[in-house]
Amino acid sequence: MTMVFLNKEIRDGDNPDLTEERKTATFDTNKMAEVIYGSEKLARRRREISQAVSLIPELADSKPLPFLSRNEKILESTRKVTALNEHLPRLINMNDEDEAWHIHSEVIGFEGNPLALHHSLFIPPLVIQGSDEQHEKWLGRAKRREIIGCYAQTELGHGSNIRKLETTATYSLSTQEFILHTPTINALKWWPGALGKSSNHAVVVASLIIKEQNYGPHLFMVQIRDEQSHEPLPGIAVGDIGPKMAFNGADNGFLGFNNFRIPRGNLLNRHCNVEVDGTYVRPPHDKMNYAGMIRVRSRMAAEQGTFMAQALTIAVRYSAVRRQGFLENKSQEVKVLDYQTQQHRLFPAIARSYAFIFCGFETIQKYETLQNEMNSGNVSLMADLHALTSGIKSVVTYQTGEGIEQARMACGGHGYSMASYISEIYGCAIGGCTYEGENMVMLLQLARYLVKSVELAMRGKPGDLGPMVAYLAYPDIKVDLVTGPEAYVKMFQHISKRQSIKATEKFHRKMESGVSRDEAWNQCAVELTRASRLHTRLYIIETFIRRVDSIEDLSIKMVLTDLMNLHLNYELLDVASYALEDGFMSSTQMGFIKNQLYSSLEKIRPNAVSLVDSFQFSDLQLRSNLLNFLFQVLGRRDGHVYQNLFEWAKSSPLNQTEVLPSVTQYLKPMMEKAKL
Ligand SMILES: CCCCCCCCCCCCCCCC(=O)SCCNC(=O)CCNC(=O)[C@H](O)C(C)(C)COP(=O)(O)OP(=O)(O)OC[C@H]1O[C@@H](n2cnc3c(N)ncnc32)[C@H](O)[C@@H]1OP(=O)(O)O
Numbered sequence: 001m002t003m004v005f006l007n008k009e010i011r012d013g014d015n016p017d018l019t020e021e022r023k024t025a026t027f028d029t030n031k032m033a034e035v036i037y038g039s040e041k042l043a044r045r046r047r048e049i050s051q052a053v054s055l056i057p058e059l060a061d062s063k064p065l066p067f068l069s070r071n072e073k074i075l076e077s078t079r080k081v082t083a084l085n086e087h088l089p090r091l092i093n094m095n096d097e098d099e100a101w102h103i104h105s106e107v108i109g110f111e112g113n114p115l116a117l118h119h120s121l122f123i124p125p126l127v128i129q130g131s132d133e134q135h136e137k138w139l140g141r142a143k144r145r146e147i148i149g150c151y152a153q154t155e156l157g158h159g160s161n162i163r164k165l166e167t168t169a170t171y172s173l174s175t176q177e178f179i180l181h182t183p184t185i186n187a188l189k190w191w192p193g194a195l196g197k198s199s200n201h202a203v204v205v206a207s208l209i210i211k212e213q214n215y216g217p218h219l220f221m222v223q224i225r226d227e228q229s230h231e232p233l234p235g236i237a238v239g240d241i242g243p244k245m246a247f248n249g250a251d252n253g254f255l256g257f258n259n260f261r262i263p264r265g266n267l268l269n270r271h272c273n274v275e276v277d278g279t280y281v282r283p284p285h286d287k288m289n290y291a292g293m294i295r296v297r298s299r300m301a302a303e304q305g306t307f308m309a310q311a312l313t314i315a316v317r318y319s320a321v322r323r324q325g326f327l328e329n330k331s332q333e334v335k336v337l338d339y340q341t342q343q344h345r346l347f348p349a350i351a352r353s354y355a356f357i358f359c360g361f362e363t364i365q366k367y368e369t370l371q372n373e374m375n376s377g378n379v380s381l382m383a384d385l386h387a388l389t390s391g392i393k394s395v396v397t398y399q400t401g402e403g404i405e406q407a408r409m410a411c412g413g414h415g416y417s418m419a420s421y422i423s424e425i426y427g428c429a430i431g432g433c434t435y436e437g438e439n440m441v442m443l444l445q446l447a448r449y450l451v452k453s454v455e456l457a458m459r460g461k462p463g464d465l466g467p468m469v470a471y472l473a474y475p476d477i478k479v480d481l482v483t484g485p486e487a488y489v490k491m492f493q494h495i496s497k498r499q500s501i502k503a504t505e506k507f508h509r510k511m512e513s514g515v516s517r518d519e520a521w522n523q524c525a526v527e528l529t530r531a532s533r534l535h536t537r538l539y540i541i542e543t544f545i546r547r548v549d550s551i552e553d554l555s556i557k558m559v560l561t562d563l564m565n566l567h568l569n570y571e572l573l574d575v576a577s578y579a580l581e582d583g584f585m586s587s588t589q590m591g592f593i594k595n596q597l598y599s600s601l602e603k604i605r606p607n608a609v610s611l612v613d614s615f616q617f618s619d620l621q622l623r624s625n626l627l628n629f630l631f632q633v634l635g636r637r638d639g640h641v642y643q644n645l646f647e648w649a650k651s652s653p654l655n656q657t658e659v660l661p662s663v664t665q666y667l668k669p670m671m672e673k674a675k676l
């Protein structure tokens, strides 16, 4: 029997420890899901989609994924994604990217699949950078999946420094074609997802050369394989780059060109062009060709927030059923979730998951505004959003990695087993520290913006500062943290402003002492990245406060206020040394922050399970149980962990036979030999 109590679905037969948690929570998890996902409709659609998927057996994993070889993983992920495509129009709104993302994560999990990049990195640059005529030619075919594509930018020798990409696209005046060429091994494209074995088209980023002049990186539509035979076209070398830390259900690849010709019309030319006579038509912004990267980065906060949320769902549920050790009552061991250290490990990470998701929705909206403006020729918002998303991408991916690793450790030994699924989530999430711009490199991009802003403020032009950095010109007025969130924001503003100013002044001093600009920049780089992190963390805090302020439902607002207070105190404590250093924060205030933090942990404790239940990840999504087949088992909604861990172990291929060849071939002879 299922009893619904504040939408927490307390089912007969669930582990009573989890049932107890669900009963004591103070809020409705469906209402919380509406806040997390943006509306009642969006949250409900997710539940409907999860329910529909669970009823389609062919969308289930046919075997536990960790027991599969790489080839089997790719076969399985391809089977599932093609089966899913058949069902998609019935299951989701095909124009809704969030629904598509959600259903893919249900069916595919974190292992990746050969079509993942087609939708997220092949079609979007075609939309952003392609002209109407080019949309006519390729977009429909791509959307119908008549062709499969990827985004090939990074090379063996260069990823971060796009200006130095070595693949060339030389315009031939005589044939009106571009000749794509890979002049060295280093210039091989390397890493693009789905390139190795699956794609037959690629958006290739190559340096445009016209009459021996290099115009920098540009995007070209390139067919790389025959549409019938799927063999590489003559002049193309392409293959898989081998197993990776994660994403092993996908075929990241390499690609080389030997004077491979494509028509002039294959330069994606919505914003720039090469005329028949070789005249180059400039885009409205120097970095227009990088716009696609801003798009992907703008989506990363929400994505990473949900990655961390999945690991935390597993760890918090498990911590509520895992009993070990004693507190007051010596007749029953306690749930490990009752230990303050366990709470300190998990609850701040829950708060960050919420914060990243809220912040993510704001950045996605900002990107959509930018996209609309760009379509009408206005590129003035690009610099701000590039700076903002560079910082957010870096801070969020790093902290997500930290949070997932804490979730793993919080599960003790079982966290280390692939039965927890946490290692797969971790491998996928921390890829984000590298892809879409290595974190340090991106923090330094934001630092350029901060330094310029400080310089404006120093020159007495605070009016010229954008709203995101206006605080750099605010006066320093001491704050009383007891007064609430605004005081925390002011404290954080002071810290962030001071670090930006200190780093800028150091940079100026270095140059004044005769060090060149680039060298001075490098000598200040650590300080500069610190300024970027602080600025970004401040921004995330502000978005959290804005979101909580906007909530009307009182029970939801109360629990989210607890979570927000935990976040404010945890973040401020983490950076307190910056404010203690100049006496802006007193040691009494430091003690206050710590006490607030500990009391927030206590307040959140009764709601912890429901806070993670509210993300409403299905057991399938967490690879925790599926139909009658047993997969990773630690995050199960019903909390029946131990018997399923035993079933999981029994299903290991190693246990399908009692005596392994490793024993008969090597161990047995060794032992026999030792007896002689
Ligand atoms: C739930 C289960 C699902 C699981 C399922 C898994 C899901 C998870 C999928 C994974 C999928 C992975 C997909 C990865 C896909 C790739 O990784 S694709 C490759 C991405 N590559 C990168 O990001 C490369 C990073 N590098 C860069 O972006 C550029 O080289 C840099 C760092 C921005 C520097 O560029 P540059 O041309 O050298 O420019 P630079 O001289 O530094 O700056 C000049 C000016 O341009 C400005 N500028 C630079 N860039 C921009 C820009 N974009 N816009 C505006 N201005 C800009 C600068 O701010 C600067 O301005 P000023 O300060 O002068 O005013």
Ligand SMILES: Cc1cc2nc3c(=O)[nH]c(=O)nc-3n(C[C@H](O)[C@H](O)[C@H](O)COP(=O)(O)OP(=O)(O)OC[C@H]3O[C@@H](n4cnc5c(N)ncnc54)[C@H](O)[C@@H]3O)c2cc1C
Pocket (backbone or CB within 6 Å): 117, 121, 151, 152, 153, 154, 157, 158, 159, 160, 161, 190, 191, 192, 193, 247, 252, 431, 434, 435, 436, 437, 438, 439, 440, 441, 444
């Ligand atoms: C899972 C995954 C999927 C990917 N998918 C794609 C894809 O679909 N398409 C694609 O084109 N690419 C893809 N990539 C490649 C990815 O975008 C690049 O690896 C990334 O941009 C980093 O570049 P890099 O490898 O050249 O790192 P490097 O720049 O070589 O980084 C190495 C070290 O050097 C440091 N460093 C480099 N430059 C500077 C600097 N200026 N200042 C300070 N420090 C610096 C970095 O901080 C880092 O510590 C993918 C990568 C991964 C891991």
